[in-house]
Amino acid sequence: MKIKQPLFLIAGISTLVAINVGAGAQTPTPAPAASPILAIKPLPAPPPPPTFAPANLTPLGVRSLAANCAACHGTNGNSVGGAIAGLAGMNKEYLAGQMKLFKEGKREATLMHQIAKGYSDAEVAAMADFFAAQKK
Numbered sequence: 001m002k003i004k005q006p007l008f009l010i011a012g013i014s015t016l017v018a019i020n021v022g023a024g025a026q027t028p029t030p031a032p033a034a035s036p037i038l039a040i041k042p043l044p045a046p047p048p049p050p051t052f053a054p055a056n057l058t059p060l061g062v063r064s065l066a067a068n069c070a071a072c073h074g075t076n077g078n079s080v081g082g083a084i085a086g087l088a089g090m091n092k093e094y095l096a097g098q099m100k101l102f103k104e105g106k107r108e109a110t111l112m113h114q115i116a117k118g119y120s121d122a123e124v125a126a127m128a129d130f131f132a133a134q135k136k
């Protein structure tokens with residue numbers, strides 16, 4: 001029995017230490033001072049909706065518009081591979097008419113119903129003139 005007593009003493013001390021350490025962890029720590037980095041500033045007012053630049057229907061402007069079609073319909077409307085229709089030499093009334101149908105959702109399409117919406121009637125007419133004048 002004489003040997004066991006110091007063991008109890010050690011066990012008792014370590015329990016007290018453990019309780020004190022635990023209690024220490026529970027004491028509330030003061031809230032950190034407000035940091036300017038963490039402060040959430042109110043969002044600025046949203047910008048006004050975009051206004052589009054007036055159509056550039058100069059010869060160079062029309063060429064730039066028509067260049068937007070080149071990725072799929074080929075340079076100056078000469079499509080390569082035949083998977084997508086070429087626009088070079090296409091009848092301008094037909095081209096403009098199809099763009100209108102795409103825009104209004106009256107001709108089913110995978111892409112053109114969205115692309116057509118990006119152009120005004122004047123821009124489409126100018127592009128139709130441009131493509132009609134291109135050699136096949």
Ligand code: HEC
Binds near residue numbers: 099110
């Ligand atoms: C990302 C590829 C892509 C681009 C860019 C694109 N087209 Fe198309 N175009 C198509 C596809 C694909 C079709 C077939 C219809 C469909 O599925 O959308 C088509 C069909 C057409 C047709 C109908 C052809 C026919 O024989 O009836 C016309 C006209 C046309 N595009 C005009 C244009 C014009 C003008 C532009 C540029 C402003 C343009 N496309 C840009 C992919 C494209």
